[in-house]
Amino acid sequence: MIEIKNICKSFAETKVLKGISATFEKGKTSLIIGQSGSGKTVLLKCLLGLHNFNKGDIIYGNEKLNDLDENDKMTLKSKIGTVFQGSALFDSMSIEENVMLPLKMFTNYSNEEILDRANLVLKRVNLINVNKKMPSEASGGMQKRVAIARAIVNNPEYLFCDEPNSGLDPKTATLIDNLIKEITIESNIVTVINSHDMNSVMEIGDKIVFLEDGLKKWEGSKNNIFKTENKAVTDFVYSSPLYKKIRDSYNK
Amino acid sequence: MRHLHNIGLYFIMIKKMFHKPTKWSVMKQLILKDIEDLVINSLPIISFVSFCIGGVITIQTALNLTSPLTPKSLVGFATRESVILEFAPTIISIIMAGKIGSFITSSIGSMRVTEQIDALEVMGVNSLNYLILPKVIAMLFYPFLISVAMFLGIFGGLAACVYGGFSTINDFITGVQMDFIPFHMTYAFIKTFVFAFLLASIPSFHGYYMKGGALEVGKASTTAFVWTSVSIILINYILTQMLLS
Numbered sequence: 001m002i003e004i005k006n007i008c009k010s011f012a013e014t015k016v017l018k019g020i021s022a023t024f025e026k027g028k029t030s031l032i033i034g035q036s037g038s039g040k041t042v043l044l045k046c047l048l049g050l051h052n053f054n055k056g057d058i059i060y061g062n063e064k065l066n067d068l069d070e071n072d073k074m075t076l077k078s079k080i081g082t083v084f085q086g087s088a089l090f091d092s093m094s095i096e097e098n099v100m101l102p103l104k105m106f107t108n109y110s111n112e113e114i115l116d117r118a119n120l121v122l123k124r125v126n127l128i129n130v131n132k133k134m135p136s137e138a139s140g141g142m143q144k145r146v147a148i149a150r151a152i153v154n155n156p157e158y159l160f161c162d163e164p165n166s167g168l169d170p171k172t173a174t175l176i177d178n179l180i181k182e183i184t185i186e187s188n189i190v191t192v193i194n195s196h197d198m199n200s201v202m203e204i205g206d207k208i209v210f211l212e213d214g215l216k217k218w219e220g221s222k223n224n225i226f227k228t229e230n231k232a233v234t235d236f237v238y239s240s241p242l243y244k245k246i247r248d249s250y251n252k
Numbered sequence: 253m254r255h256l257h258n259i260g261l262y263f264i265m266i267k268k269m270f271h272k273p274t275k276w277s278v279m280k281q282l283i284l285k286d287i288e289d290l291v292i293n294s295l296p297i298i299s300f301v302s303f304c305i306g307g308v309i310t311i312q313t314a315l316n317l318t319s320p321l322t323p324k325s326l327v328g329f330a331t332r333e334s335v336i337l338e339f340a341p342t343i344i345s346i347i348m349a350g351k352i353g354s355f356i357t358s359s360i361g362s363m364r365v366t367e368q369i370d371a372l373e374v375m376g377v378n379s380l381n382y383l384i385l386p387k388v389i390a391m392l393f394y395p396f397l398i399s400v401a402m403f404l405g406i407f408g409g410l411a412a413c414v415y416g417g418f419s420t421i422n423d424f425i426t427g428v429q430m431d432f433i434p435f436h437m438t439y440a441f442i443k444t445f446v447f448a449f450l451l452a453s454i455p456s457f458h459g460y461y462m463k464g465g466a467l468e469v470g471k472a473s474t475t476a477f478v479w480t481s482v483s484i485i486l487i488n489y490i491l492t493q494m495l496l497s
Binding site for chain 1: 367376
């Protein structure tokens with residue numbers, strides 16, 4: 001489980017996070033949603049240890065992130081898998097080498113074992129016969145799947161995804177959503193996803209945290225979001241007439 | 253104030269570069285790749301530039317030695333001294349600040365822009381050690397390039413001298429062997445090692461700590477070239493004062 005307590009983060013005079021608390025549980029996909037500039041990415045980067053926060057606590061299991069020294073932070077990070085918005089695959093490496101890198105860095109497996117594991121996770125994300133391709137030769141959806149494969153190859157306890165289906169067509173986006181959901185359940189890991197995508201919210205949002213202007217304004221599940229009367233949430237989620245109609249018909 | 257901050261950050265980067273080392277099996281591959289990218293791939297341009305500049309030094313020297321009392325061998329002597337003391341270690345390093353430096357800054361800068369460095373960090377990899385140390389180690393082979401530049405510079409001078417009709421091959425070779433001071437080679441290679449470190453670390457610093465997008469990668473490459481060149485020239489002056497005066 002990940003617990004965040006009263007997280008505050010400022011850049012110079014600008015307060016970006018103004019005391020956010022939430023918990024993210026094992027085996028569930030938790031989504032952080034909100035408008036651009038609401039603080040989603042900053043919160044995710046605080047969780048990943050890429051930003052130092054000014055106040056509050058982040059607790060991974062029994063380990064308080066802010067109390068860990070650099071070496072312990074590095075050890076904790078080796079239990080984390082991350083899918084970045086732009087995939088962040090290493091350009092100079094083939095798809096196979098990208099997936100193998102975490103294993104090469106942090107395990108003592110033989111080359112054959114590493115290759116077998118890489119092939120297994122590539123197969124898991126439905127990528128076959130693409131091992132030797134370079135990331136630039138792969139489509140956007142493929143790159144996302146490679147990024148997921150790289151994130152899960154080391155059996156992480158925590159999976160973070162920053163807008164995993166941005167820039168993808170609806171069909172591929174749904175595939176990626178379902179893949180993340182399946183992996184979360186299979187491996188019983190804590191998954192936290194930053195998203196703008198309302199399909200993701202409705203499909204895989206076991207827990208949804210809504211941020212606005214650096215504050216948590218609402219928390220619930222995909223089922224609750226249809227019924228909520230919270231204006232900030234309804235203005236954001238049901239901003240299009242189509243979603244308003246869907247909500248009305250769902251509630252009827 | 254900003255420059256002072258950057259100088260401090262540069263030394264912190266150097267210190268952090270040695271923390272939490274990358275596994276040797278991975279590091280070895282990175283070093284070999286960087287030797288290829290930074291050293292081997294620089295051989296053609298270094299060969300071409302050295303040969304031509306060696307020829308130009310010889311022609312200019314020969315054209316200025318107009319007195320009939322001056323021995324013809326002096327052309328070879330002057331070429332050797334110019335090439336070994338200054339041209340090969342310093343001028344080639346400034347040229348390499350453009351080639352190697354911009355390559356390093358743009359490749360690391362692009363990794364910053366596309367969140368590849370963040371990806372390394374969240375994996376628990378010390379990205380400074382992973383990205384910069386292999387380049388610094390690869391640049392230990394930089395003196396090999398400078399040796400080639402010295403040889404081809406003098407050889408270019410010989411070719412220009414003989415084919416330009418300024419002196420005979422024997423006169424030129426006599427000049428090249430005349431009053432040779434072995435310490436000049438030591439001096440040249442001490443400079444080379446220091447320049448190699450600057451060539452790897454300053455562009456890496458500018459790439460690693462850049463902020464922004466593609467446009468800023470270009471700006472960072474230019475800034476890296478300027479600061480590497482300035483540092484090379486400044487250190488060249490200090491080392492020459494310390495070692496030769």
